[in-house]
Amino acid sequence: MTARQPIAVLGGGSFGTALANLLAESGQTVWLWMRDPGQAEAIRTQRENPRYLKGIKVLPGVEPVTDLAATISACELIFVVLPSGALRQALQPVSGLLAGKMLVSTTKGIEAQSFKLMSQIIEEIAPAARIGVLSGPNLAREIAEHALTATVIASEDEALCRAVQAVLHGRTFRVYASADRFGAELGGALKNVYAIMAGMAASLGMGENTKSMLITRALAEMTRFAVRLGANPMTFLGLAGVGDLIVTCTSPKSRNYQVGYALGQGLSLEEAVARLGEVAEGVNTLRVLKAKAEELGVYMPLVAGLHAILFEGRTLAQVIEALMTGEPKTDVDFISTSGF
Ligand SMILES: NC(=O)C1=CN([C@@H]2O[C@H](COP(=O)(O)OP(=O)(O)OC[C@H]3O[C@@H](n4cnc5c(N)ncnc54)[C@H](OP(=O)(O)O)[C@@H]3O)[C@@H](O)[C@H]2O)C=CC1
Ligand SMILES: O=C(CO)COP(=O)(O)O
Structure with missing residues (x-):
């Protein structure tokens, strides 16, 4: 990951917004992708996510964006913060852009027909991507309000774990590493x-x-x-x-x-x-x-x-x-x- 490369957060809900702020606090430029141009505009002008995280200032380092393909092309580290029912349909159309990217799922759900966890769906859509799971006791609003919080980055890919620790670890947020992606993800779901x-x-x-x-x-x-x-x-x-x-x-x-x-x-x-x-x-x-x-x-x-x-x-x-x-x-x- 190059120093000036932005980090992507896919999903402009409460957790996506809280995570984007955390990354911005540690000096990263963040592209917060959401599908709704009206919500992106509201965040851009009000510096707040009025629909999902009212009362929390969205930091200047967070740029709301709506072009998914451009966001994925520009970023090597991508956090996926979409509801489980939306993840496959959102990522499938851009599957060709995901090879070699570090994709970190934060979504805590299970797909109905396949019983797949979200990182398993990502693996299916993007077999050449590097995959991790972020999971833990992480209420979005408490993170946004700087309550002391810990989480787990779980992946067989040690370098990915280190990259996530480097960009997320901060004074109020501790990131522990684990090699058990399946267990961490299943617990969260x-x-x-x-x-x-x-x-x-x-x-x-x-x-x-x-x-x-x-x-x-x-x-x-x-x-x-x-x-x-x-x-x-x-x-x-x-x-x-x-x-x-x-x-x-x-x-x-x-x-x-x-x-x-x-x-x-x-x-x-x-x-x-x-x-x-x-x-x-x-x-x-x-x-x-x-x-x-x-x-x-x-x-x-x-x-x-x-x-x-x-x-x-x-x-x-x-x-x-x-x-x-x-x-x-x-x-x-x-x-x-x-x-x-
Ligand atoms: N909130 C929390 O405390 C935590 C949440 N998580 C997990 O993160 C995931 C996301 O949750 P959270 O951010 O809280 O959800 P929210 O309900 O706060 O927000 C959902 C977001 O997903 C968007 N979205 C819904 N459907 C689609 C779609 N088809 N394509 C693109 N975007 C879509 C919504 O956009 P729109 O407004 O346009 O519908 C909205 O921005 C969940 O799996 C949750 O379990 C994990 C840890 C903590
Ligand atoms: O996963 C969460 C906290 O870790 C958020 O839980 P809820 O989706 O029930 O708000």
Whole structure:
């Protein structure tokens, strides 16, 4: 990467804007690509992203742009910050420009038909690109407000990890490296589902014991699933696993938590998502995860329970009854060596 080359951020939502500001703070020139010329113009003139990150000043080093091909051609390091449902359709038309580029996905979702994670889709679209995943407990607004934050850059490509650390590491943002791209990315996608449950529990006034049980059993369940897919369970003990699970299951700033909270207040799923007006990846992840767990025969009672409430017409009371009275199980069963 040459000193004067800009860095691209694809996606002008809350996280794209927060990430662009972080890069600009460390002295980089950033091209923040978005599809909507009106939003680009608003950011250019108001120096704020009024739609997705109101009240945060967008730094002078961030240039909003709308020409995707020109952006990719000009940049060697590209952060992909698009919703999972948009990533393939956005990148496919420019696939011919991606060879040799460093592409870092921050998107926390799973493709419905293929069950592919976002970096796997990028790999398919751009087999000659260098690929990484950025994931961790990273609420966009807190990053933008300079809350002390840590994240993980995960890639088999060590030089890519170092390049991302060099441009993102700063006084309020620490970047840890990992070679486990699959584990880090899977953790980020799975935790969104449990954040919906946690939001629901919070709106129903459930206590701290319940919250702790939910987060801990969520960790057991998502790790069990990941191990079945061949992932390293230890990654789930890191920032991209339990770290991200904690923040999204405890913070009202999480959009997935907010959807769950609204459901607990009696809104329908459609109403809850519409009220949010931003992406809540956990809703789609829940659908594909439930189907995949069944296909693989992985025991995921929390996922099955939430799916039953959201898509099968079961009541919360019925699901809680089934979960609490199910047959007794062993703790930390995914690594258990005990004779139980
Ligand atoms: N926000 C956060 O705290 C974090 C988010 N992430 C992940 O980052 C990803 C993006 O999230 P976030 O920035 O929060 O999302 P937002 O909902 O804040 O913004 C979504 C952005 O994507 C754009 N977009 C939607 N569809 C398309 C499309 N087809 N082509 C091009 N652009 C499109 C939207 O543009 P338009 O307005 O034109 O629709 C908007 O700029 C998600 O997977 C999320 O899980 C990861 C860590 C933290
Ligand atoms: O992934 C996130 C924090 O790490 C953001 O979570 P939400 O998408 O639920 O806001």
